[in-house]
Amino acid sequence: MLKYFTNAHEGNASQSLAINPRFVVTVFETILTDQETNTITEVTAIYVASGIVYHVTDTYLDVVARLNERD
Secondary structure: OOEEEEEOOOOOOOOEEEEOHHHEEEEEEEEEEEOOOOEEEEEEEEEEOOOOEEEEOOOHHHHHHHHHOOO
C-alpha cells in the first residue's frame, strides 16, 4: 500500500509523493539550502532501494509513523 507525503521541492507536477514502504531503506532528517534566497529548510529524507532520495516536508516522526502503519 502506498503512503503519501508532501514533496519539499517546488515546481513539480504535484506536491504529493506516493512511496511504497517496502522499498524504503532509511529515513533521516536533513536540510535543504536555497542559494537564490539564502534560506535553509529542514526536511525529512526518504532513501529507497532504487537509490532515489525523496525530500518531504513532513516531520521525521510523522514519516516513520506513517511508514509503520498497518494497512
